[in-house]
Amino acid sequence: xxxxxxxxxxxxVPEGAIASLNCTYSDxxxxxxxxxxxxxxxxxxxxxxxxxxxxxxxxxxxxQLNKASQYxxxxxxxxxxxxxxxxxxxxxxxxxxxxxFGQGTTLxxxx
Amino acid sequence: xxxxxxxxxxxVLKTGQSMTLQCAQDMNHNSxxxxxxxxxxxxxxxxxxxxxxxxxxxxxPNGYNVSRLNKREFSLRLESAAPSQTSVYFCxxxxxxxxxxxxxxxxxxxx
Numbered sequence: 041x042x043x044x045x046x047x048x049x050x051x052x053v054p055e056g057a058i059a060s061l062n063c064t065y066s067d068x069x070x071x072x073x074x075x076x077x078x079x080x081x082x083x084x085x086x087x088x089x090x091x092x093x094x095x096x097x098x099x100x101x102x103x104q105l106n107k108a109s110q111y112x113x114x115x116x117x118x119x120x121x122x123x124x125x126x127x128x129x130x131x132x133x134x135x136x137x138x139x140x141f142g143q144g145t146t147l148x149x150x151x
Numbered sequence: 152x153x154x155x156x157x158x159x160x161x162x163v164l165k166t167g168q169s170m171t172l173q174c175a176q177d178m179n180h181n182s183x184x185x186x187x188x189x190x191x192x193x194x195x196x197x198x199x200x201x202x203x204x205x206x207x208x209x210x211x212p213n214g215y216n217v218s219r220l221n222k223r224e225f226s227l228r229l230e231s232a233a234p235s236q237t238s239v240y241f242c243x244x245x246x247x248x249x250x251x252x253x254x255x256x257x258x259x260x261x262x
Contacts, residue, residue, distance in 0.1 A: 043210075048191060068154050072248045083241060083253040084194070128193055132248045137201050138209065139184060139243070143193035 043067060043130050046142035054150055059116040061127050069116030073105055076115045077127050078130040080142070084128055084135065088114065102114045153177055155254035157242050163260045164232045172227040172257050174242030182245045183225040184209075185217060187238040188256075194241065201247075203260075207261055232261045 044065045044090075055118055068085045073093040076084035081151040084139075088103040090096045092111065096103045098112055155176045164170055175182065180208030181202045186194040186209075198217040206217050214236060216228045226242075229236060237260050243251040 046193075074250055083255055085253075089250050119153050130194075130251070136199075136207065137182060137247055138196060138199050138207070139195060139245065140210070141186070141194040143191065148162075 041064060042142070043133075043140050044091050044129055044142040045141060046127075046129050046145045048143055048145060050146040050148050051054060052073065052148045052150060053081075053119050055119060055121060057119050057149075059119045059123070059147055059149070061114045061116075061129075062110045062129075063114075063129030063142055064110055065112070065131045065140075067131070068110065069106075071132045071134045072132035073112045074130040074132075074139075075101075075103060075105070075112075076130060076141075077123075078126045080126075087127075106127050116147075119147075122151050124149045155242055155244055157240075157254035161258050162253065163262065164229075165262055166233060168219060169228070169230050170207065170232065171229075172240055172242075172259075173224070174226065174254060175224045176242075176244040176252070177223065178252065180244040180246055181222070181227050182247060183219065184243040184245075184251065185215075186241045186243065187211065187236075187237050188241060191215070193248060194200045197240075199228065231260075234261045237261045239252050240260050 090103040126144040200219040
């Protein structure tokens with residue numbers, strides 16, 4: 041079992057819809073959680089970070105964390121074609137500090 | 152303020168050749184990482200350094216060695232390259248348990 045798991049997709053949504061991306065992790069000691077966006081041929085760029093249970097909103101993006109269920113999600117409201125990319129979930133392992141990534145979910149937003 | 156820099160950007164090696172990928176950061180971060188990215192595999196951690204003088208294996212360390220020369224620099228060495236090491240390599244840095252900042256990547260092809 042991978043330490044951080046995502047559905048690789050592709051996830052296809054129409055323009056203007058809500059895209060929901062999910063991630064589970066195995067290390068209960070994990071303390072920091074991140075969502076990165078990566079366009080083809082580019083480096084990952086940070087979209088959201090979340091450190092405590094609940095929701096965190098930033099513009100069209102909302103990150104949700106549930107440590108009891110070991111689950112973190114990203115919601116993208118009013119999806120745009122420019123949101124089409126691979127979204128990577130990353131978890132900082134509590135005892136080692138290592139930053140571990142899931143395999144990424146490819147999002148396609150269709151005009 | 153250049154952030155995280157990597158050299159070279161592209162490299163072609165023959166099987167059995169050796170090379171060193173260089174990474175430097177100017178953000179005074181303690182933690183540095185080397186990842187490889189293959190299609191559909193997300194980012195897989197090769198090696199991690201929590202501070203100057205310390206290194207730790209990640210998920211896929213076989214065939215690689217690293218050196219944390221000082222706080223700024225973290226190099227990755229392939230002693231005897233194999234076609235299975237064809238990949239895109241990313242270096243990253245962070246403060247402990249905070250977001251990672253990524254370099255532009257090195258595209259390595261081993262023939």
